[in-house]
Amino acid sequence: MLKAPVASQRDVASSEAYALAVDAMGGDRAPDIVLAGLELAADRHPHAKILLIGDETVLKAALPSYPKAARICDIRHAAESISMEMKPTAALRVRGSSMRLAMEAVAAGEAQGVVSAGNSGAMLALAKIIVKALPGISRPAMVAVQPSARGDTIMLDLGANIGCDARNLVEFAIMGEAFAQAELGLPKPTIGLLNVGSEELKGDEKLRQAAEVLRESALGEQFYGFVEGHDITAGTTDIVVTDGFTGNVALKTGEGALKLAFALLKRVFKTNMLTKLGYLLVRPGLERMREWIDPRRYNGAVFVGLNGIVVKSHGGADGESFASAIDVAMDAVTHRLNDKIRARLDQLGMLNNNDQGLETHSETSKEPVS
């Protein structure tokens, strides 16, 4: 495969551009799990072209062991890498890191997206500075797919932004819609705004304001209203919108509770000979269940709202889960996630990054700011 020509001469959407730039050095067991993941991904995306960025010597030595990956990858040397422990501010100063070069390939139009299993704080900081936010998006967000009783639920933000205002929440809804269309193939996904239960406490001003804007917008038909914590796993809506602090806690609390359920279940099955026999009888179903709710299946957390597709794979991922992060990125590329976001922002008059619509609502609101 020929090395791609200079970035600036290329059209991002061109079929000759790299689909993805992959940070070969990110994650606890890089580059092995990255290469193992690409080997699996090559079967699923045989026509994808991947720009593999990392230590050239290491990669040239390792790649022949992954023949399918070798067929779709071009190697680009990066002299440095960012450790999992490095602070984002320090990571930004490492000019020649594999993660940074991957982001730069996207910014230059060489690749449409980037996948890394590296340090997520560094990744978010680099993405914001190098790939940059889409016009009309003030806060890129972290989004992922989670298991629910009705199939898959999409939640955002999962930690990219601690404090959020009403405008941010509306942007999250727009990005969530595009993500649900691109990743789950839902033409008109429903949207819920995460809130607390008691009527009295329901929502502070930013939540009420965001709800009002969404209800009256072109997304109004898809806007369900407020949802609560239990609605995430119930699958009440296809998309759950919340600030990054709450979203991060909810994501990890849900994962923790499922883990607790399996730990308790294991104890039940180990009680005696009869329960052990019981386990043997249900094992296949249990394993399917465990796989289905396995966070690895939902491994591709995506930073949305950037001028390119940016996918974060778990740091402790294995090859299978890295491949699933590649799948998520490829879906976003193929289904033109960002075009969908742009179109919706345009329709809602939010392309110019101003807060006009929301400020108007704020001024006319009868509710005191709590």
Next chain:
Amino acid sequence: MLKAPVASQRDVASSEAYALAVDAMGGDRAPDIVLAGLELAADRHPHAKILLIGDETVLKAALPSYPKAARICDIRHAAESISMEMKPTAALRVRGSSMRLAMEAVAAGEAQGVVSAGNSGAMLALAKIIVKALPGISRPAMVAVQPSARGDTIMLDLGANIGCDARNLVEFAIMGEAFAQAELGLPKPTIGLLNVGSEELKGDEKLRQAAEVLRESALGEQFYGFVEGHDITAGTTDIVVTDGFTGNVALKTGEGALKLAFALLKRVFKTNMLTKLGYLLVRPGLERMREWIDPRRYNGAVFVGLNGIVVKSHGGADGESFASAIDVAMDAVTHRLNDKIRARLDQLGMLNNNDQGLETHSETSKEPVS
């Protein structure tokens, strides 16, 4: 049993005072589940004296069917009751409601605590106005016991306060400690402050400030530091402290995830004849597991930080879960929850409701407010 004399003449801690005032009219199936709950509670707390408040005609007709409850209860008439749908502001205007009279019995020193399965927003509003906050507590909070891999975890606030500052979080830690001592019998419970994962995003200013105060206080040895969502069910700390919005979402997300696990499990067991046989073999253990994580076992959510014990039972509770709310209230009364809170506030110099300690930290903090 004799009717208690006039409230103002009585010492709250006197053994002749009512242990609890019970709102007989709160909840979806009142007064039946209340009476069924008291019938069970009478076995467990045969020496407790209960002031049962509600429609006298209804209660006098119903009580004989619950002979054990009848032995420990005195009836007090309340002409009105507060519906589950009523807004707190409207509920405050109902002068003769059973819930209000129960709170007034606590404020007057007739009873040491109140239990109601009624409208929680109304309950919180009435408790703040009538029972009032303990000196040194600026924000009473809602606390409950939750299942974890290492036993029980206590979390607060679960929704009484949406926005919280560092002082509030420190108060929550103090109230959580006293609650863990009174309800779980842990002499030195560990305390975690709920936060998000990524180092970069870790904590806004109020979290960093609360952590600093706790670390340097007499609670320092018990303060674990920051915990994340998955630590709640892992049981990393005995107590998880967070603001009411996040706590409410985490509580309901955890419950929802456990519910999802059971729903999936049910599907697995129903697959075929063999899996159905497997179910029969593990059923006893599964039922114990389900009971253990049943929210009803954790039914007594307590409003802490008030001049009396205030326990909320689930609106849709049955007799067993109402009895468990009575247990929680009796534990708090017997183990002198509020005395423990007072003693710790005094030790930390927080009894006078000023923010001195925290303001000092705020002024000397090097971190920018995020």
